[in-house]
Amino acid sequence: MGLVLFGISLLMFYLTRGFLPPSFALAPYITPRMNDAAKLALAQSLGVATNSCPSFQAFSALQQACLVPVWAQYTSWLANVLKGNWGLTLLPGISGTQTTVSVFFSRFPFTAQLAVMGAALTIVIGIPLGIVSATHNNKLPDHISRIVSLGGYSIPQFWFGYVLLIIFVLYARIGGLGLLPGSGPLATTCVICFTNPGSVAPVTGAPIIDGIISGNLHYAWDSFAAMILPAITLSITSIGALTRIVRSSMLEVLRQDYMLLARSKGLHERVVIYRHALRNALLPAVTVAGLLTAFLFGGVVVIEIVFDLPGVGYTSLQAVNVFDINFIELYVLVTALIIVVTNLAVDIIYAKLDPRIRY
Amino acid sequence: MTEIEPTVEVNRSADVRFALHLFRKNPLVLAGLVLSVGSIAVALLSPFLVSPTSWQITHPLLKNCWNNPLFGWGNANIATCPSPYALGTDSYGRNLLQMIVLAIPVDLQIALEVVLSAVAIGIVFGATASYAGGIVDEAILRITDIFLAVPGILLAIVFMVVFGRTIPVLTGAVLLIWWPTYVRLVRSQVLSEKERPYVESLRSIGAGRVRILFRHVVPNSIYPLLVQATLDIGSVILTVSALTFIGLSPSPLLPELGNLASLGSQYFFTAPWLIIFPGLTILLISLGFNLLGDGLRDILDPRLRR
């Protein structure tokens, strides 16, 4: 696991530093008040310029004596980063004295909240839909479920988001207000919203949880309402994928001989399906959990842009535009860490569910 | 030494008949075939349907024009247009339908390039990994692990930021997301094929390992690759359009489905058609290839189990 993270950081580092002029590496750390000597010292402390470099001009001119090879840059970057120094933020609209780390982690909980909602929706809809589809194979529920899953899998997420917005905000209007909130993390102008939710102290950074903790349920509800459409949009692709997998593995399992024995024992049909079939059918579905997590964390970027949400996905695009590489690196590594942990958890769960694996 | 071919040949004509029978039984697959072949046809015919340079010309006075008698849009700001446009005009005043027709080949070409390259890379590295085994296999596997643990969009974004926002870079960025899947797929296919009895018999008559690999094992592993490639054309188009939608395209004028949609996103309140039609096109193309891929899997899969 550590090896994979190490590899990812190496990959991203090489991608961002290995092809561009070294002055780009300096950018996140430069303040307006630095003179050339300070800049050179900065470059040297970052490991981008050699100690024997005569001047900042020489460095900018890419003279050989000044340049440090990329692998060496990586090690000094790694040293900095492991100390927790990810540099100052370059993002627009934020004071330049804020560190990348603080900006990232102030916004990350919001995205995490969205991702968790998307994951919950995926599981709650995907699994039952797949089961029903398999147990009523080739009948109406199966056809509906196949359309939903195939459609969900083929739909462009950004487009789906706008379609939902058009339907629920533009067209489904009651009393002049859209049924669901249009954009932004807190909704006050919709049919099911409270109009004056007030504000809460950002304890965890996830607005719904903060609202519940501080007892401001109006705030929690409004935040939740604002997340409905984004969560649906985010999960549509993974719902499609999960339904397909559950359906095909259930179909496979239902054909097995042990289903025949289970029925012949006089067990209730419910027990036969949920205890005997599902436990076997979920095994392949569980293995794609890591993949779906990657889906979800990749999707938040687009979703946050469409719905104008202040999470790290939206911010990462801003970072890309101003070339704040540290932010991007941090984002990628944190996401990768989550995915790797998810895969580990999946392996453990799989081993618990399938006794044959322990040997 | 004469070449002895494995005698595991399948009866081809009976299979073709079975395949056609399945096609007829399953209307969804037929729909998929129609959509995917249709989009390819449009792509090939597009230079004859629309002037190839018309996307570079803007008509500011015709911006966001909707004059299609078939639909009316409730809250749309209906500007007066001199003549009816089937799908309206976009924010540069260009005929949206024409832009979509120009965009389809762009997307399909990128998708095809990505998928074919990924398949090629997959075959080379996947076969090598599984046949060489040992540390080579481990290394290749770890590298795919690394790529698969990064959410695709991020990887592509970073790649494009570093190397520029051009079509070839876009193609490369998306390829970066897809190649590990194919390496793993080929590797697992080859690993299971390797154990088949006919490989052992070929070895025993002295056939070289590389020869066995490329002349026998790979062709027999081709079916899942074919299925995956067809499905992935659909998925690649989704990723490409998502990337251009968030702004990573060479020029806002470029006729590309995600690009067109992003132009329309600013006006979705007043001119919803600007985003609906390009997105719908993406949906139909992707749906077509997904249905086709699904159908191919159904046709090819039970035969593999024989």
Added chain:
Amino acid sequence: MQDRSHDILTVKELRVNFHTFAGQVKALDGVDLSVKRGEVLGLVGESGSGKSVTALSIEGLLPQNAEVVGGEIILDGKDLLAEKQGEIRLARLREMAMVFQDPLTYLNPVLTVGSQILEILETDRRVFTPVVVAARLEDLDKAAQRGSLTEKESREKSRLEALPAQETLGRREFKRLAKAYAVAILGRVRLPEPERMFKMYPFELSGGMRQRTMIAMALVRRPALLIADEITTALDVTVQAQILKLLRELKTQIDASILLITHDLAVVAEICDRVAVMYAGNIVEVAEVNELFRNPLHPYTQGLLAAIPRPDAVRGQLSSIKGSVPNLIFPPSGCRFHPRCPSAFERCPLSKPPLVEARAGHFVECFLYGG
């Protein structure tokens, strides 16, 4: 009011078709079968003769593309074909039990062997409470006789003895007693260390042990009818012998009738009381075991018996029945065996011969013996 007639199972004129791409397979063509109370009836025939289809029809577990197009299946007075799904499930739980051929694929790989037995009992606490309580009381009595009854156990004993007849136990207590009962049954099928076996998974056991587990699953519900479908076929000969011995022992202990399906005449000779011979979806001969081996009447049965290699026959080739199993989509007209029959004559292709009692208790479906 239970029907105390002689037969526990009566199958009359059972016809079953399978709808396939290639056409209608007429798998069962009017099967007549009856199993007397307390007997072991063997059902023999080659692969494809319809033995398993018959068994699955009785259990109501035919696949989706099968259709029962005629006949009756009467188990203990109830026509199973006329019952609703819920009633059939209850019949499977309480009155009949089936043991299948290959225990590896028939046992759920991700559940422990013990839990697969326990779930049967937990399906209907009301029905199984008396059984479970009786088993526990038996244990406690034995302990009392040995004098090793603890204070706690003796209180439990009096409490259980005082339990009114119709009472259902509470969930937790039931589970405890049911588990003890299941372990006891595992012991009865002669599995070593039943306590430990309870927690094991199917893949950890050998073929013979798995088969015993499946028998235990049948035993636990004290069925009136036990259907054993080729239960020894997947096992090697020594294990086969053990399983048959077990079945013989159990037969005397429990009050069940057994329908033993097999293609192996040796197995039939071991434990069956009567035998029915099946060919291409028809029952062609039924007789008491010794009678069948001494006086096989139907040409097919004669061919089968003649084909058994004998250690004392020194000369010649092994005899076999000429021809091959018929295509059941287009079955032969009249008597389905006539194309292969050495004694066929003009009447045979014309109509299906009725089942006649050629000798006492010995039935044949063949025009050679009238009909």
